[in-house]
Amino acid sequence: MKVLHLIDSGGLYGAERMLLALVAEQIKQGLEPMILSAGYLGEEEKAIEHEAKRLGLPILEWRMSPGLNLKEALKIIKWSENNRIS
Numbered sequence: 001m002k003v004l005h006l007i008d009s010g011g012l013y014g015a016e017r018m019l020l021a022l023v024a025e026q027i028k029q030g031l032e033p034m035i036l037s038a039g040y041l042g043e044e045e046k047a048i049e050h051e052a053k054r055l056g057l058p059i060l061e062w063r064m065s066p067g068l069n070l071k072e073a074l075k076i077i078k079w080s081e082n083n084r085i086s
Contacts, residue, residue: 002033002034002085003026003031003032003034003085004034004036004080004085005022005033005035006038006076007035007036007038007048008037008039009046012051019035020048020051020052020055023052023058024055032058033057033058034058035052035057035059035060036059036076037060037061037062038062038063040063040064040065041064041065042063046061049061062076
């Protein structure tokens with residue numbers, strides 16, 4: 001089963017560390033997790049992105065305009081559907 005975790009993170013704190021641990025455990029259990037790290041256009045690599053890569057965890061950097069962005073939300077849904085991720 002594929003699982004998508006969407007996060008917009010400003011650092012590497014408790015929630016981010018828990019997500020990384022969860023994804024690592026999901027992989028051990030035979031699941032196919034993906035972290036989608038949302039950020040604004042032009043933003044450099046986030047701490048969670050760096051740490052996920054260092055740990056060898058699947059992560060996709062997704063950059064978009066800041067604020068409420070329904071068009072980009074629909075793109076994320078479409079990407080998820082195209083990749084058969086629940």
